[in-house]
Amino acid sequence: MSNHDNERNHKLRPFTTPQLQFQTPGTDTTTENHHRTLSSTIARRPRGRPLGSKNKPRIPAIVTHDRPDALTSHVLEITTGSDVLKSLFNYTRRNGRGICILGGNGVVTYIKLRQPTGKVLTIKGKLQIHSISGTIFPPPTSGATGGLTVYLSGPKGRTFGGSVMSPMVASDSITLMVVSFANIAPEKISSMA
Template sequence: MVEPRTIAPLSSIVHHHYLASPPAKKKVGRPLGSKNKPKLSHVISQANVQVQKPIYIEVPNNLDVIEAMVQFAHHHKVSITVLSASGTIASVTLNYTDSYASTFTLYGPFSLISLTGTYINNTAISSSSSSCNLDHPCCFRISFSTISGQSIIGFVRGKLVAANGVIVMATIVNNLEVHKDVINNNSKEWDDDNNNPNTYI
């Protein structure tokens, strides 16, 4: 006679299946000993960042436009580059060349066509290096028209007095670096370059 086999109930099989140890899970995360990458702010020193910003300045009537630019630069501790200007000027002291010869003053009113130039606010630069007739290291080129329509172009060598509605468009920059390149005429490299026909100046 065949003896009947004992059949385990289904619930018992399921129970033993859940008691089995689960497979090992892979750990998620960075490898042991890894470090954070340095952020950009840690690499660049905040003191060396140069910020350039566009601005416009309204110059009140009867004030010197150039002096207004210089005072603005001193107050905000920046250097300033004038891109253009508009309005009416009462008078201007100028000449036609980049030297101080033949300086003269014209009385308007005149209509400003353009005004360009740079004032460098840096104590390392001597005022003797100024190319303007001012105690400031700056140079400004101007063009304007008379009532009759004649255009005049020159370099500002003194006061540029605003008459009405003078607005100056400019950019300012802080932490301006100034580099002085000094050439030693007695150096061997200088002599070699002068004697080299392939040297271009």
């Protein structure tokens, strides 16, 4: 072989990189154990996001707006000795909303009832309310009532019923379940298609 061939073989010799050694504090870099632990700690990272890093679910923001014509429920307590009808009219005037009475209970001591025949009954004594319902419109039509109806039982089991006229005096506190409303715009409907 010529000198030129030797030179060429020398140039074509494969290039190998020296073995890199990493030294971490508290470990011995000269042992073979180190190479095994080093190769096991350097591993490929898994693809994607790490566990637990997903976006947390957010609480939805709920914005509520009270519509003026929406129905709102209330529990009204009328105190002893008060005129129930007058208290309800004052409530509608003060809040600017009409009420629809769904039901209630309590005891009255004095009441005026208009019968379907037009006759007015005035009843005194402790009378238990079994059923009460009706509507009182909001201002400016306040004072107009769509008919407050009550059914009562007397001391000897007699029952009375009819449209309430003022006064209707509470013997104990009377609790009424009502819904209030503001919009009273009438809508005309017809039975014709």
